[in-house]
Amino acid sequence: MGYIELMDISKSYNKQRNVLNGIDLQIEKGEFFVLVGPSGSGKSTLLRMIAGLEEISGGTLKISEKIVNHLPPKDRNLSMVFQNYALYPHLTVEQNILFGLNAQKVDREIQQKRLEETAQMMGLNELLKRKPRELSGGQRQRVALARAVVSEAPLCLMDEPLSNLDAKLRANMRIEIRRLQKRLGLTMVYVTHDQVEAMTMGDRIMVLNDGIIQQVGEPIDLYNKPSNLFVATFIGSPKMNLGKAILEDSNLIIENVLTIPFEHLEMPKNLKSRNLVIGIRAEHMPYGDENQQVQNVEIVNVEHLGNETLISFEVGTELWTAKWLGQWLIQVGDKVPVHISVENMCFFDEDTGNLIQEATFTHKQEVVRR
Amino acid sequence: MTMPLSKKIVFYSLLIISALAVFAPALMAFVMSFMDNKDIMTGSLPKSLSFDNYLKAFEQFPLLKYLFNSLIVSVVITIGQLILSSLAAYAFVFLEFKGRDILFFLFIATMMVPFEASIIPNFHIIRDLNWIDQYPGLTVPFFATAFGTFLLRQNFKQIPKELREASQIVGMGDFKFYLKVVLPVAKTSLVTLGAYGFLTSWNMYLWPLLSTTNDTVRTVQIGLKQLQTQEQLNDWGVIMSGAIIVIIPTLILLFLGQKQLQKGLTEGAIK
Numbered sequence: 001m002g003y004i005e006l007m008d009i010s011k012s013y014n015k016q017r018n019v020l021n022g023i024d025l026q027i028e029k030g031e032f033f034v035l036v037g038p039s040g041s042g043k044s045t046l047l048r049m050i051a052g053l054e055e056i057s058g059g060t061l062k063i064s065e066k067i068v069n070h071l072p073p074k075d076r077n078l079s080m081v082f083q084n085y086a087l088y089p090h091l092t093v094e095q096n097i098l099f100g101l102n103a104q105k106v107d108r109e110i111q112q113k114r115l116e117e118t119a120q121m122m123g124l125n126e127l128l129k130r131k132p133r134e135l136s137g138g139q140r141q142r143v144a145l146a147r148a149v150v151s152e153a154p155l156c157l158m159d160e161p162l163s164n165l166d167a168k169l170r171a172n173m174r175i176e177i178r179r180l181q182k183r184l185g186l187t188m189v190y191v192t193h194d195q196v197e198a199m200t201m202g203d204r205i206m207v208l209n210d211g212i213i214q215q216v217g218e219p220i221d222l223y224n225k226p227s228n229l230f231v232a233t234f235i236g237s238p239k240m241n242l243g244k245a246i247l248e249d250s251n252l253i254i255e256n257v258l259t260i261p262f263e264h265l266e267m268p269k270n271l272k273s274r275n276l277v278i279g280i281r282a283e284h285m286p287y288g289d290e291n292q293q294v295q296n297v298e299i300v301n302v303e304h305l306g307n308e309t310l311i312s313f314e315v316g317t318e319l320w321t322a323k324w325l326g327q328w329l330i331q332v333g334d335k336v337p338v339h340i341s342v343e344n345m346c347f348f349d350e351d352t353g354n355l356i357q358e359a360t361f362t363h364k365q366e367v368v369r370r
Numbered sequence: 371m372t373m374p375l376s377k378k379i380v381f382y383s384l385l386i387i388s389a390l391a392v393f394a395p396a397l398m399a400f401v402m403s404f405m406d407n408k409d410i411m412t413g414s415l416p417k418s419l420s421f422d423n424y425l426k427a428f429e430q431f432p433l434l435k436y437l438f439n440s441l442i443v444s445v446v447i448t449i450g451q452l453i454l455s456s457l458a459a460y461a462f463v464f465l466e467f468k469g470r471d472i473l474f475f476l477f478i479a480t481m482m483v484p485f486e487a488s489i490i491p492n493f494h495i496i497r498d499l500n501w502i503d504q505y506p507g508l509t510v511p512f513f514a515t516a517f518g519t520f521l522l523r524q525n526f527k528q529i530p531k532e533l534r535e536a537s538q539i540v541g542m543g544d545f546k547f548y549l550k551v552v553l554p555v556a557k558t559s560l561v562t563l564g565a566y567g568f569l570t571s572w573n574m575y576l577w578p579l580l581s582t583t584n585d586t587v588r589t590v591q592i593g594l595k596q597l598q599t600q601e602q603l604n605d606w607g608v609i610m611s612g613a614i615i616v617i618i619p620t621l622i623l624l625f626l627g628q629k630q631l632q633k634g635l636t637e638g639a640i641k
Contacts, residue, residue: 053535074541086532090554100540151540 002026003187004050004155009059011045011211019045020211023059029154032181032188034202038234039193042211044159047191051157052076063155074104078155079148083163085140087132094128097146118150121180138169145177149184156181158190162197174201195235199223207231225346229353232279232346238310240279241320244350247272252342254278255316258295262342271357275350280340282310284359285322288339299334311336396617403611410606423607424615427597432585433612436593440572441619443589446509447571448564455518455563456556460548462519463526464534474523481516486576493580507581508589512571518563525559526552565627569620590616 004027011020020042027033035043048054050061052073061069068076079100087096097118101111119125122142132140141161148156161177162170178201181188192198198205199219207214207222207230214234215227226232232240243254252260288294297313309328312321322338330336347356373381390397402410404419427433462474492511501507529552537547553560578589594616597609 051535051539053538072541073535073539078539080536080539082532082536084530084532086530086536088533088551088555090551090557099537103537103540103542103546147536 003029003031003064004189005060005062005065006046006050007060007062009046009049009056009061011042011049011054011057018057018211020049023213025206025213025216027187027189029187030185032178032190032201032203034198034205035189035191035208036195036198036202036205036234037193037208037214040210041208043191043193043208046208047157047159047189050189051078051080076155077153078157079151079153080157081144081148081159081161083160085132085144085161085164087140087143089132092129092131093124093135093143096132096143097124097150100147100151114150114152118146121149122146137165138173141165141169141173145180149180154185155187155189158188160192161190162192163194170197177201196237199235205235207234209234225355225358226279227355229277229279229348232348232355236281238282238321238323240281240346241285241315241318242277242279242348243315243318243320245276245278247276252278252345255318257316258340260295260340260342261293271347276356277348277350277353279346279348280320280344280359282321282323284344285320285338285340287324287328288337292339293341294337294339296335297338299330299332299336302328302330302332313338399610399613402606403614405607407605407607423605423611426605427608427612427615430608431593431597431612433590433593433615435585436588436590437615437619439587440589440591442505443508443574443578443587444568444571446505447512448567450509450513451515451518451567452560452564454513455515455522456553456560457548458514458519459522459526460544460552462523463529464531464544464547464552477516478520481520489577489580492577496581502581503583503587505587508578508587509571511577515567518567521563522556522559525556529555561627565623568623572620 002025004025006023006025009020009023009025010018012018023046035046037043045054049056050063052068052071056069060067063076063078088099091099094115098111098115101114106114115128119128122145124139124142124146127135127139127143132143135143141164144161148158158177162173165173174197177190180186190197190201199222202219204217205219205222206216209230215222215231217225219235222231222235226235226240229242233242243258245252245254247253250262252262254260297315299311299313300319301310301312303310303312304327306327308326309324309330310321311324311328311330312319314320343360346359348354349356401416403423404421405416406418406420406422409416458477462470462477496502496507496511499507501510533551533555534547537551542550573591574589575591575595578592579595582588582592594609594612597612598604
């Protein structure tokens, strides 16, 4: 039994097209659960339905084994952090943090005690008398978090809380939020469109597109075993390289350009005589040395990241990117050998887009478990 | 903005001339209020300036009583308008119900009906309520204003709806949210509407004339008119001094309101 249970949840506006369809999901207590998807996928709507700000059109929602479909937000015992922080502009930081406790008529002494603890924890001691407009983006973010913390609700919902911060601050806040969640043992439901946030923060991730669950699982599983083409391209940066492919004799022909032999590997039977799309991660296409089977490709773009180099080349109509460790001083237009191996490839059905077979190589290495 | 000196001189002289032209009647009234009748009638420059006209204005007419009535009426109308408009605007922004937008447009459409057109029904109502010669009769018909509701609605709409949602999550009801968040956040436009409402009701003429029959609740604008008609030969000096007294509160309010407005406008918004 999960802490939050969604059973066949759906949402439609004005009885028209559904924005969410048949969502079945369980979120465990103390879990950091991330809802990720492109804009318009319905992830915020789902979060707001859990919060009680949005009506549920169909299905059942349970929080700690109680059906809460028609419960107003205040009775669901949760806190929420909004994208624009929703700080009250006319109140000081202190009043903002205590706003909820005041509304719930919590005892003054308890209020003060909790305020001190929270301010201490979030490093807001010096800012308590300031108004929100006198704070920087990061500080406002912290006040918004403090407001969620001070409520001591076991469930915290966050709606893209970091999207208004600059990249550096965002990286910091990611860690801060994550630590806070672990320290307080909160159950967190976190909405984002940023797959990096999803990968780095979530215990589990749900990928949503067009109101339909694409995949639910641990970040590493989503990365290694994307269950369809959408997840494959959405999770991971740079995105997984895709190409149409068919099996011919014992060779795999990609986009009618690359011919990759199966070598010693046994050709799986379920791949024969169907239209395939193969996917390969950028880091699985290293510089090919002599005793490997290589493909010579012409470079169309080089990006230097310092510790690694991204090399782009064309495969038929697709633009592929390989990620090489270290600094490679190569020019656009150079021809370089790239090692592309069948064992690193995920195979998808072209028609349905679903995964047929994951990369065999990942079983051998990559995931280090202790 | 930088502009050449010659252009500046042209602009400023034009501005000064038009300012003088616009302000001339008020200036004349101000000077006339200190002159004696003979000088005014002959149209000569004042030989001596005195406060006699002001003393006369207070002695001959119950000017203080009129001023007091005007103050009461204006303040009550202002408060009534603020309360009703802000509550209505809150409903039009934060409460969701069927036909809300249509209702709002209907509401706005009443702005196109001139007050003069509704004078007769209004008069019937206050007569039937026995409110003639009473403060309620002077004030209540002006409580509901489409303009005020419109102004406040536009302002409330700028309050992020996340603020309402955040307050819902902590279990705050609509009325408390209205009192604790909406009103303080929209302070600026409340002041604007208040100043506007006060000035219009202070300057109101037709309705107080109709709904009053004696001096007990008459406002100062009617009083001014009486200054003019009680004698065969108009005592212009007294009339002008009365007019100057009447516009003083208006001016004070404008200056105060302006300061408040500027303060409100420079206040940062959310985010």
